[in-house]
Amino acid sequence: MEFDKTFSTRRLWLVRHGATLWNSEQRFGGHSDIALSEQGYEQARWLAEFLRAAPIGTIYASDLLRARQTAEVIAQSHPLVSIQTLEAWRELNFGVWEGLTYAQIAERFPDRLAFFTDPLHASPPAGEAFSSLLQRVQTAFLVLVHDAARQTDQQGDIVLVSHGGPLRALLCCILRMPLERQWQLRLNPGSVSAVEFLPTTDEMIPDATLTLLNVQSPHCLNDYVT
Numbered sequence: 001m002e003f004d005k006t007f008s009t010r011r012l013w014l015v016r017h018g019a020t021l022w023n024s025e026q027r028f029g030g031h032s033d034i035a036l037s038e039q040g041y042e043q044a045r046w047l048a049e050f051l052r053a054a055p056i057g058t059i060y061a062s063d064l065l066r067a068r069q070t071a072e073v074i075a076q077s078h079p080l081v082s083i084q085t086l087e088a089w090r091e092l093n094f095g096v097w098e099g100l101t102y103a104q105i106a107e108r109f110p111d112r113l114a115f116f117t118d119p120l121h122a123s124p125p126a127g128e129a130f131s132s133l134l135q136r137v138q139t140a141f142l143v144l145v146h147d148a149a150r151q152t153d154q155q156g157d158i159v160l161v162s163h164g165g166p167l168r169a170l171l172c173c174i175l176r177m178p179l180e181r182q183w184q185l186r187l188n189p190g191s192v193s194a195v196e197f198l199p200t201t202d203e204m205i206p207d208a209t210l211t212l213l214n215v216q217s218p219h220c221l222n223d224y225v226t
Contacts, residue, residue: 010148013051019039028100049077059161060158063090115130149199187213
């Protein structure tokens with residue numbers, strides 16, 4: 001892969017949206033349009049303060065409400081930066097599992113649990129294949145990379161507000177990790193991670209360096225599901 005030497009390394013902040021009531025109840029959200037809970041807004045305000053001093057030039061976000069609300073709170077500290085919402089950064093569609101806990105899924109769909117151990121070859125009933133999620137994330141990331149390469153007059157940081165599934169898939173791709181190990185990447189609601197990459201107009205996913213992982217407000221350290 002060849003890079004234009006005029007490009008400089010860009011920092012990409014990876015933000016998982018703040019918590020929702022379904023997160024706190026350990027329910028799978030997927031494409032369901034769930035709003036932030038009060039705790040989720042508290043996490044979003046912490047994220048905004050954490051990123052206040054960052055030289056943010058662009059904010060991308062999933063078009064789902066919980067991600068948009070998180071991005072809007074962050075953007076309040078950067079009033080000159082607009083938010084680009086994209087369906088491509090949505091969570092995996094969990095089909096008929098949306099709104100259910102893992103215990104409920106295990107009880108009602110005992111023969112469909114292969115997804116949790118082999119998501120590349122099993123999908124939620126009436127849901128989205130993980131390969132589909134991976135493809136849209138890779139395509140959306142290349143658009144982000146190409147946009148960064150074209151913005152020669154704008155070298156600020158990039159913020160991406162998305163969901164656990166897309167962010168884990170993206171990290172596996174750009175860090176060249178086997179997708180089977182995605183569950184080893186812990187990304188809690190209201191967390192921020194960071195990678196640095198070199199913008200390119202190439203059609204290949206650029207390598208990246210992980211510089212921060214799953215940093216959260218010390219007042220919101222809880223366990224959640226997707």
